[in-house]
Amino acid sequence: MIDRDQVLHVARLSRLRLTDEELERMPGELSKILDHVEKMDELDLEGIEPTTHVVELQNVLREDVPRPSLPRERALAGAPDVADGGFRVPSPGGS
């Protein structure tokens, strides 16, 4: 179960603005999915280690050798708002 307040909290964590319609719909919709998901609790998972990787690899490391960086024009080419050779954003904390 996930209620309206939790939906709002999770939407804020996800940086998603929900419409009124979404806010109406989502608690029920997500709860239904989560109810199904919770069926996995039926399994006996005592002593089972979680899988974080399906490949058995370790120490995959890269030599500390420089590779060319992008020319600045290319780095900035797709940016929505460019100023002073950088990516412009509204100041954090400022309004």
Add this chain to the structure above:
Amino acid sequence: MTEAVRQYEPVIGIEIHVQLATRTKMFCGCELSFGEEPNTRTCPVCLAHPGVLPVTNAEAVHFGLMIGLALGCEIAPSSIFHRKNYFYPDSPKAYQISQYDIPLCTGGRLGDVRIHRVHLEEDAAKLVHAGSSGRIHGAESSVVDFNRCGTPLVEIVTEPDLRSAAEAAEFGRLLQATLRRMGVSDVNMEEGSLRVDANVSIRPAGQASFGTKTELKNMNSFRFLERGIEAEVARQEQLLAEGGTIQQETLHFDPEAGSLTSLRSKEEAHDYRYFPEPDLVPMAPTEEMLVRARAALPELPAARAERLERELELPADTAKLLSFRSELGDFYETALAADSDHPRRLANWTINELTAAVGDGDPADTKLEPPVLARLVAMVADKQVSASAAREVLAVLIAKGGDPAQVIEAQGLGRAGEEELGDIVDRAIADNPDAVEKIRAGKQQAIGALVGAVMRETKGRADGGEVQQMIRAKLGE
């Protein structure tokens, strides 16, 4: 402050972020940035373009292992990276790759302070305030520069073992000296390659449990760290004395105003949603990696100070200074290797006269060769040159190099001979009858006028003590 207030004991732990002196970033091949134009050290990986993947820098792991071993930590047989999720313009993936429940190293100790953990992570980008943007009337905007983004970082967290601001600063300096000696970081606080946060709480003396702690962020010198902690301890003491309670919060210390401001953001409390980074595989240091890291460790400052104190009988402060500033220690020990007759005198010359001349610089960068310093100090010891004249000689040697004997000869700085000195003393006695009379009347201080006259005449080529003795002898005292 009342007596009651003073019964609180500060409990301090510190967290240090160190930028590693690798050539490339933590997870991509971009070179590290040293003041280049903004956004010229970026690639799809550190700009978090769609589809990119991180690959761990082997040298960063090596440096991390070196630090862990230097601090006597236990190295995790297998450690993993996590994703730490948060939205901020300085974080292009909106998560930082960091270590969470299984860090590279745990436990350990430096001096009297226990180390809690040492882990690897990546640095964030830089935000530069850009003033009002044109698009939104009156709104402030910032510009993001990703050059720093992805620089390898090691975070070192201590246990809350520090009991005063001075201890915290002292520990910070030892850790800085240790890391500098290892060559794993520039450890420059002003440039941000070493950044210190402090967790501060107070408790009634004798109480075992901890009080609520606050976090002091990003102090850019150990002096400010000390003052910041002092200010925060005082604030907490006052708050408790007034019957208030400490709030857990993050604070910024303004060294100019001496004030603390809360950094509590208007956005909700953080929920970093850590989970294991699926794009990276575990790091399981092999015996070979550990052997290599161990072999790369030089003698560390704490050990060096202890050795200098024990083997050369240097005073503790002197030994510490030579060890914390390893460039001085290196110069000193090279000089000592050329002439080991006067270890204490040589040490004093190194930490006093030499540092007076080179400041924070490295004496090895001057024209002065370490064996030459040893020779000069030996000449002082053998009274071939007076201390004050030797200082002038040192200045010449630092600027131009050369041999002390030649400089002394060329500049006429050789110690005045007994005969010459006797003549000068006679003249001083004849020229200052008033002073002579006072001395004879028992006013011993009056001898200073005669000594001063002789020193002026010899231009410092005589030893003050010796001159005094000679005057007394001639006056029949």
Add this chain to the structure above:
Amino acid sequence: MSDLLGLTAATQAELIASGEVSGAEVFEFWRGRAAEDDLGAYLWVEEETPADPGRLPPVAVKDLFCVEGVPSSAGSRILEGYLPVYTATSVRNLQEAGAAVLGKTNQDEFAMGSSNENSGFGPVQNPWDRGRVPGGSSGGSAAAVAAGTAPWAIGTDTGGSIRQPASLCGIVGLKPTYGAVSRYGMIAFASSLDQCGPLTRDVTDAALMLRALEGRDPCDSTSLGLPEAVTLPSAERLDGLRFGAWGLAEEGLDPGVAEVCRRTLDRIEELGGGVQEIELPSAGHGISAYYVVAPAEASANLARYDGVRYGYRSPHYDDLLGMYENTRAEGFGEEVKRRIMIGTYALSSGYYEAYYGTAQKVRSKIAQDFAAAFEQVDFVVTPTSPTVAFELGERTADPLAMYLSDYFTVPMPLAGIPAVSIPCGLSEGLPVGFQIAGPAFSESRILDAAYALERTIGFEGVPVP
């Protein structure tokens, strides 16, 4: 030239090699076919024939892959117009093997979906019945190959996104072992599950393409490549091979699909293979684990779409928070938002162990189930999809019903093992897919078995003249 349409990619490659046609002629033919696509399968088609198109026919590439200078949007409005500055390793490997990029194919947004209806750029029609979905998320790739507007294609599979659309469109789709093919440049959905693989006319083409795709990539720490070179399939018989059938008694399985799959089991026996029912006690919980792990990883993978460095930025904001929230609310589609919400919730403070932690343990259980099964049998076989292609709009109102489309395909990526879907007949006039899964790195053996079956089944793969 139009006889190229009926040929497999391997046969076309032989014609190029023998000099009967030039690579440029082959490319030009397929470029023309792709340009005529009217199913919504393509989002972009190459306009110029490359100077040296290579010795393999060109390949249709799912929009999820970054190709330098070519629009690559992962089927999302938030990346509309995004031009990558680099090319995915898998695509580069294909180019180096001689297969040029023909076009970018439509898909469910960020590979989240089983019908291609979640594309930010409109749905794709199934060439077998234009009122039906092609499956997803690699729906454009599957439809293009089935409709003959591409000789072959690549897609990605996270919970079935290659195999399920291959099944619904009557073609071959292979999800390789996790780590066999580099993920670098493949726009991430769920990093611990995503794999790139071929969608092809037949099994030989799948092997031929896998040979070009696989390999360890220094840019992908989780890539291994395959331990042995891929051999082209040649088996005519299945003597001595044991097939473990799973899921044919499942409640949600369409009877028509079950029937066609049973007939396929009979054919296995006719070819000398042994068939037995096997249990995968935890695999039934695959959907549950999958719909925690995949959204959780996706919630982090999709956090980078924030309107700062590339892609869409909302024009409506007063401050940073507003910029983030509106950009993402306007740029992402419904299903993507839903999954970001589920994933964020599952990782959030207080819920991690109950959801993510548990789901990762279920993965371990499923992997154990497969390991136990492969002690008894060489392959696990199942229907690929519980149903044939469903109607457009039929399941969009019920996300959970849509998720259950992945019932048979989700356990394999959770365990990291390879599986192929091959067409095995028709039900209600629509293709049915048969899935063959094997242990990690058993691709060549799986394809060999699939090849023998394919020859016996004799499926007519091209629905459109």
